[in-house]
Amino acid sequence: MRLRSFGEMGTHLFNQNLKITQLGKSGRIEEAIKVFSQMTQKNTVTYNSMVSAYAKNGRIRDARHLFDKMPCRNLVSWNTMMAGYLHNDKVEEAYEVFVKMPKRDLFSWTLMITCYTRNGELQKARELFNLLPDKQDSVCWNAMIVGYAKKGLYEEAKKLFYEMPVKNLVSWNSMLAGYTKNGEMRIGLQFFEEMVERDVVSWNLIVDGFVEVGDLDSAWKFFKKIPVPNVVSWVTMLCGFARNGRIVEAQDLFEQMPSRNVVSWNTMLAAYVQDNQIDRTVRLFSEMPEKDSVSWTTMINGYVRVGKLDEARQLLHRMPYKNIAAQTAMISGYVKSKRMDEASQIFNQIGTCDVVCWNTMIAGYAQCGRMAEAQFLFNQMTNKDLVSWNTMITGYAQAGQMDKALEIFDVIGKRNIVSWNSMIAGFLQNGLYLDALKMFLMMRKEGRRPDQSTFSCGLSACANLAALQVGEQLHHLVLKSGYVNDLFVSNALITMYAKSGRVFNAELVFRDIGNIDIVSWNSLIAGYAFNGYGKEAVELLEVMLIEGVAPDQVTFVGVLSACSHAGLVAQGLKLFKNMTQIHKIEPLPEHYACLVDLLGRAGRLEEALKMVLEMKVKATAGLYGALLGAARIHRNLELSKYATEKLLKLEPHKASNYVLLSNIHAEAGRWNEVERTRVLMSERITEKQPGCSWIELGNQVHSFLSDDAAQPRIAEVCSILKTLTAELKSRTCVSDMKSSLLDIL
Numbered sequence: 001m002r003l004r005s006f007g008e009m010g011t012h013l014f015n016q017n018l019k020i021t022q023l024g025k026s027g028r029i030e031e032a033i034k035v036f037s038q039m040t041q042k043n044t045v046t047y048n049s050m051v052s053a054y055a056k057n058g059r060i061r062d063a064r065h066l067f068d069k070m071p072c073r074n075l076v077s078w079n080t081m082m083a084g085y086l087h088n089d090k091v092e093e094a095y096e097v098f099v100k101m102p103k104r105d106l107f108s109w110t111l112m113i114t115c116y117t118r119n120g121e122l123q124k125a126r127e128l129f130n131l132l133p134d135k136q137d138s139v140c141w142n143a144m145i146v147g148y149a150k151k152g153l154y155e156e157a158k159k160l161f162y163e164m165p166v167k168n169l170v171s172w173n174s175m176l177a178g179y180t181k182n183g184e185m186r187i188g189l190q191f192f193e194e195m196v197e198r199d200v201v202s203w204n205l206i207v208d209g210f211v212e213v214g215d216l217d218s219a220w221k222f223f224k225k226i227p228v229p230n231v232v233s234w235v236t237m238l239c240g241f242a243r244n245g246r247i248v249e250a251q252d253l254f255e256q257m258p259s260r261n262v263v264s265w266n267t268m269l270a271a272y273v274q275d276n277q278i279d280r281t282v283r284l285f286s287e288m289p290e291k292d293s294v295s296w297t298t299m300i301n302g303y304v305r306v307g308k309l310d311e312a313r314q315l316l317h318r319m320p321y322k323n324i325a326a327q328t329a330m331i332s333g334y335v336k337s338k339r340m341d342e343a344s345q346i347f348n349q350i351g352t353c354d355v356v357c358w359n360t361m362i363a364g365y366a367q368c369g370r371m372a373e374a375q376f377l378f379n380q381m382t383n384k385d386l387v388s389w390n391t392m393i394t395g396y397a398q399a400g401q402m403d404k405a406l407e408i409f410d411v412i413g414k415r416n417i418v419s420w421n422s423m424i425a426g427f428l429q430n431g432l433y434l435d436a437l438k439m440f441l442m443m444r445k446e447g448r449r450p451d452q453s454t455f456s457c458g459l460s461a462c463a464n465l466a467a468l469q470v471g472e473q474l475h476h477l478v479l480k481s482g483y484v485n486d487l488f489v490s491n492a493l494i495t496m497y498a499k500s501g502r503v504f505n506a507e508l509v510f511r512d513i514g515n516i517d518i519v520s521w522n523s524l525i526a527g528y529a530f531n532g533y534g535k536e537a538v539e540l541l542e543v544m545l546i547e548g549v550a551p552d553q554v555t556f557v558g559v560l561s562a563c564s565h566a567g568l569v570a571q572g573l574k575l576f577k578n579m580t581q582i583h584k585i586e587p588l589p590e591h592y593a594c595l596v597d598l599l600g601r602a603g604r605l606e607e608a609l610k611m612v613l614e615m616k617v618k619a620t621a622g623l624y625g626a627l628l629g630a631a632r633i634h635r636n637l638e639l640s641k642y643a644t645e646k647l648l649k650l651e652p653h654k655a656s657n658y659v660l661l662s663n664i665h666a667e668a669g670r671w672n673e674v675e676r677t678r679v680l681m682s683e684r685i686t687e688k689q690p691g692c693s694w695i696e697l698g699n700q701v702h703s704f705l706s707d708d709a710a711q712p713r714i715a716e717v718c719s720i721l722k723t724l725t726a727e728l729k730s731r732t733c734v735s736d737m738k739s740s741l742l743d744i745l
Helices: 002-025 029-038 044-056 060-069 075-087 091-100 106-118 122-131 138-150 154-163 169-180 185-194 200-212 216-225 231-243 247-256 262-274 278-287 293-305 309-318 324-336 340-349 355-367 371-380 386-398 402-411 417-429 433-445 452-465 468-481 487-499 503-512 518-530 534-546 553-566 569-581 589-601 605-614 621-633 637-650 655-667 671-684 714-730 735-744
Strands: 692-697 700-705
Touching (some): 002 029, 002 044, 029 044, 044 060, 044 075, 060 075, 106 122, 122 138, 138 154, 138 169, 154 169, 169 200, 185 200, 200 216, 200 231, 216 231, 231 247, 247 262, 262 278, 293 309, 293 324, 309 324, 340 355, 355 386, 386 417, 402 417, 417 433, 452 487, 468 487, 487 503, 487 518, 503 518, 518 553, 534 553, 534 569, 553 569, 553 589, 569 589, 589 605, 589 621, 605 621, 621 637, 655 671
């Protein structure tokens, strides 16, 4: 009886240990903790199972704490702790455990060597490999071969492969995997033909290699040649069709599968989600004989993609056990819809969030401009990655707080290209073009290689500064870096040359573009407009229409502006009519501003005012600015006053509007009104931004702030400016020049 009781106790303990392991694997860590804490009898296996459960769910500190408290450790305990660190990318901590191990087996060595090879730390892996006591086993050899091949060091991999004392099929497949997983399909095929023995894994590697490089026809050809395909073969081919949007072929293959595992069902489910076929997704989900956490997460993500957030939330509630990936998908859906309070509710329900979940929430707050909440979460994070830091930089940049973005940037331990691009783009978005260029130069000095985004931002900064020489230098760098065919860079080059007055260079760049998009057309049209080439802008629009490219709102802003600058009144009015009636494009305030400017320059002020009063869109500062410009050109004091007062209502804190109104009254000799306007300005504007000018000299852009005592030779500059002003006043100048000088002074 005692023996049976002992046997029953042993069986119960075994079952409890197994339950902890299964709960840990399925992400149900809280349930695993509950089972562990309620167990009256525990053995070393129990502790090992719980350490593993903690580690697999990202709670590595809890895992280490339990490991240190273990009454008795065996070799499996040490290996489990080391594997836990490696699972959480804590390589240094794993190596510390490895060093302290009282005894190591082949698994210990293989685990550490494999970890280094996967991280690309081949020198450390090789040092351990050289210290390996017994080199007869092929496992560590294979790990080293895979590591070298993964890095593209095929000669080293091949040398090690041929030095192996005993090669097995895994060794051959490891070498083959090095080629196929790096997209080296020509060499991989050659090696495949040389293999003395092949198994289904070899064939699957070839099929998978072709799938990864997007050659589905070759993948299908080899799939059909597999002597006895297994479920991995079918799933690999199925994934290829599904990921590339070939849904019909994926569906046919799915129907032909002799046996389906949960991975194949999930693959088909993901294919329907990717294709936004939510009804088919729901139907397939309901037919699945077995569902795992991936199935539920994919289905929730499907609802999120099509905006059915309530259905996604209901499914999350029905999920048998909560999964952090599913919860993150739900949070992501709320974030995209800017429903941050509901996203926060889900986030707060998660016991232990992974870095993706944290980043999703922080990005959501940042996108909504709620930077205080984003900063609060960021401060709480213990496992920040580069995405976390870069998200904060972007968030502060979008909020116009570049000083805080710079603070974040300065304390990042290791920056990547996204960090630099986020800062450069942030300066650009906030009109700090000189700072954007300075950041670009700093990046170059630190040896960072710019990418297409960096070049696009740098060229845009040059365009806004009309810094032609710097822009030309960037163009040379673009050519050297191999981004000359990048569409974003080419479009930025068009704008840079056009805004710097080099329309011919802009045309050359345009002609060299292989695949012109709407932005390319719009950039050149805007370039013509900017430089007063109205006829050329209209002609380019006609070519664009002949080419079958549909113009958009931006196109017509450019071409109407060009007509305005060139005085093509009839042409401009006709184009505006075509825009609304033929192309069915709803006019924006910018279009009306162009027309107001067009009519105003021609002296047709009554028509311009009538258009402003009758238009259906809400007026903007730019539109009243155009009306004001026309009124001042033709000395229409009442219309000037009307437009300026409208500007003051729209932009009550912009100093230039008060200066304009003051100048208008001054020109009319209304000095009481001048004084009243100045008083109003001092009451409403507490902090005035200093004026800024810049000049490009000796391949450098120099900036000058007004009233900057620290500027070298400021007294001399002011003296020369006064002399020039006096000289200008002594000559016959148009009234516009007079008013401009008043603005400057």
